[in-house]
Every structure is written in C-alpha cells, then in structure tokens.
Amino acid sequence: MPYLKTSDGGDLCYEEAGEGEPIVFVHEFGGDMRSWEPQMRYFSRRYRCICFNARGYPPSQVPDTLESYTQERAALDIGAVLDHLGLERAHIVGLSMGGFATLHFGLIAPARAISLVVAGAGYGAEKQHEAYFRDVSLEVAAQFEAQGSETFSKTYALAASRIAYLLKDPRGWAEFAGQLAQHSATGAAFTMRGVQARRPSLYDLEDRLKAMQVPTLVVVGDEDDHCLQPGIFLKRTVPACGLAVLPKAGHTLNLEEPALFNQLVGDFLATVGQNRWLARDPRAVPAQIMKTS
Template sequence: MSFANTDDGVRLFYETAGSGTPIIFVHEFGGSHWSWEPQLNYFSRRHHCITFAARGYQPSDVPAEVEKYSQKRAADDVVAVLDAAGIDRAHVVGLSMGGFAALHVALQHPDRVLSVLAAGTGYGAEKQFEGYFKGISEQVAKNFAERGSEEFGAVYAEGASRVQFQNKDPRGWRLFADRLRRHDALGAANTMRGVQMQRPSLYDLEHEFRALDVPVLVMTGDEDDHCIQPGIFLKRVIPRCGFAVLPKSGHTLNLEEPEMFNRMAAEFIAQVEAGRWGARDSRADPSQIMRTD
C-alpha cells in the first residue's frame, strides 16, 4: 500500500495504474478511491492514473479534529499525493467534492495542473441556498455521527440526484451504496462539517476564476439540479471552460454513465494535449443573436 504524507501529519492512501500523461482522480463525499474504477480501467491504457482516499476515508488517516478538514486542505492534499507519486503536473478530474477540490488546486497551484474536469460541482454554491445547504449539511454530519454509516449511508445513497443511478444500474448503485455504508462515520461527519459546510461559494471566487488560465471542462447531469446554474456560471467566467450536460442523469456521473463520461473526458484531455482547448473566440459575442453587418 502506498501513502502520501501531508505537512500536517496525515497519511493519504493512493494507488496508481498505467503509464503516460498523468491523471489524478479526486472522489466525491459519497465515494472514495474505489469510485474511479471504471476510469482507471479505461484511462490507464494510455495514461498514468492516480486515485486516492481523502483524509477521513480509510485506509487514509481519519483525523479526530474537525479543524483538520477544510477546502484549502483538500486542494493541498491533491498536491501531496502528486508529490508522493513523483508527478510534477497532471490532469485533475474530480466529482462533486472532488470537483471543488480540483478547481481549488487550479486556483492555488496552477503550476501543477494540466487541466481540470469538474463534474457534479455546485452544491452549496448557489447564493440563495447557502443557509439551507449549511443547515442540511450539519444534519447530514449529525446523522453520520449519531446513527452511523451502516444505517444512514443507506438513506444518503437514495438522494434526489442518486436515484437516476439506481434506476439505470441497480447492481452498480447497490455496490456504491454498500461501500458508502462502510465509510468511517467520524470521517464523514468531519468532512461534511470542515469541507462541505465551510467552503466558499463558487460565485465568491469570480475574480479568481476570470484570471484562471487553465483548460477546464465542467460536466453535470440534467437532473442534478443544484449543479446546473453553477456550471453555467463557471462556463461564463473561466476563459478556457467548456460545459457538458449529460441527459437524464444525476450526480454520480462517472459511475452512472461511465462510457459517456470516459468518452467526453478523453476527448477533452486529447484536445488539451493538442493545444486546442483555448479561450472562447472573441467573435462569439453572447449578446449577439444574429449578425446584421
């Protein structure tokens, strides 16, 4: 087993597969390093793939203090794993919580990033729902801490943007739900309180995003309602950003629609590596409907 050591003394489990241009996969709250198996199987044929368990997710360390968890720390942890794996720069692919981390890696450590794919990224970002999101996140944290992952994980796995996965692929969803029910309850509660509840809204980072010179692809499901408007926002403010919407899809995109996810991600990475993922053409004026002269 391979572990990265962070500057605050936390060990992070990681594994690698394949060779070629590096891709690091950053998991969501409901997943872990195992969430990316369909992507490792596909991309390791021509890329050096890395996946890891975030702090709070075994076999990584589970710090007892909530102060050990934050959005900045989540981004720094991605870099710690890259350092441990001997990688200078990588494509960073993240889902949900991992998508937020991927974007923050690009903002905090742009020299370590070849590109960012942020999927299912937006929960808690909408300004009108900030208070609601913090309140519901505290309730989720409390449920994990008091009821345990075995009981509450089953409830969490049937959220409004998870049932699409359940309906399309009951067997795949069941594996996801069973693994979620084995999460460390303290790690889940601390992650929810330290990372999810405290991270800044994407809208509060508009200035930083407008200055970001990194190729970005934002991907969302059309039934992942609270990620759609934040995705459109990111498309409008990040200069080199594309926006992909998967039809009849929810939150767990890489597992729910692995073939579509992989195909879009592969095309994005190929265009980045060919130098073809630039900023929007200045002639594509969003205020123009039709040209008249």
C-alpha cells in the first residue's frame, strides 16, 4: 500500500483506482478508506478515485500528541493528498468528520476544489447542543481508551443515527461495525479530543461560508437528526449549494444507500462539469411567497 507525507511529516496510506478527473474521498470517524468501496468501484469507471486513511487510522500514522489532531490539520491533509499525486484540483467528497474536513478544505483552498460533497455533517454544529457534543466526544474518547476498540465499537456502532442502517442492511452494518472494531483506540481517542471536540460550529463560519463560491452538494439522511438543521443552514449560506435529503436514512449514507448516494453525486459531478451548478439566482428571494408586481 502506498504512503504519502503530510505537511507536518506524518505518513498517510492511500489507494487509487481509475482514470480521469480526480475525486478524493474523505472518511468519517467511524469508518476508514474501506468505507468508500462502493464509491471507488462505481466512480472509478469514469474518474480517478483516491481514498486515504486519516491520521490516527492505521496503517496511516498515529501521532502521539493532541496538537497533531485538529480540524485545520484534517483539511490540510486533503491538500497533502493532492500535492503527493501532483493534482492541482479535485472533487472532494466527505462524510461526517470527512464532510467537515471537506468543507474546511473548501474554505482554506477553494481554488483547489472543483466541487465539494458534504454528507452527514452537522454533529456539534447546533449551538444549543455545542457543550453536550463536546462533553460526549470526550467521554467517547475515554471509553475507547478504557475498553479498547474491539469492545467499545459494539456500543458506538449502535448510536441512534446508525439504527436505520442496521435495520435495512444488517450484513452491511455488521461489516461496518467489524471494521470499526479494528481501529486504533489511541488514534480514535486523539481524533475525538483533537478534531471532533474542538472543531468550530458551522454557524460560527457563516461569513466565510457566504464568500465560498465552490459548487457544493450537501447530503443528509432524514433520520440523522443533528445533521438536518445544519444541512439547511449550509444550503441557505453557501452560494452554490444544493441540499439532498435521503428518506428513511441515517448517518452512514454512502454505505446505507449506495445506489442513491452514487446517483446524486454522479449527477452533481456531471452538472459541475457542464458549468451548470450555479449560485442561487438573486431573483429567487427566499422571503418571497408569491409575486404581486
């Protein structure tokens, strides 16, 4: 498996498949690059697809200092992937933790993002739940350390937003849970404390998001409760943003509904490629109900 160097000297493992315009897939906290297999197989027929394990996820390096794990660092690591592969620009597709990293990459390096797909991103963004999310993230970190990944994964994989996946695809959910059990407990704990618990609320980024012109697709499941309102916020804030809500779907969107997810993302990428994914027309005034003059 090939490796690349990050800007602070760490090693990340990655895989790629296919040829054409590049797509970089960025995984969620509970997953790793294996989580993108349905997308790697589908999109590599037309695109050059790259996935990688974030820092803290073996066989990528597991740094042993908390300051190595930040939201900014997660976004910079996407840039390190592009740099290593000699790519000036790419489509960036992220889920949950990876969705936040994708959005932040669009903020810090918009010229390098052809487009952004931000899926299942919202945990900790709601201002009224900010303190709770921070506290529960720290508790999750402590439980990974105390119990180990093999044991605590059985609890973590049964979070409310994972139940829809369990019910509709028990075999797929079991594979997800089994892969989670193989994660580094140390890496998981550092990631929870350094990235998840300390990342800024999306609502605190409103001014920067309003200025970001990158074509963006936000995807949420309607049973992923803490992503619904943040998804609407992003739709209303990012100028060239579309919002897709998947019915009876939870958090693990790309695995839970792979065909629908692939169709939505594929149509989005094609529309971006035709320069037709536009910012909202100023005539479409949000406050207007009917026009009278």
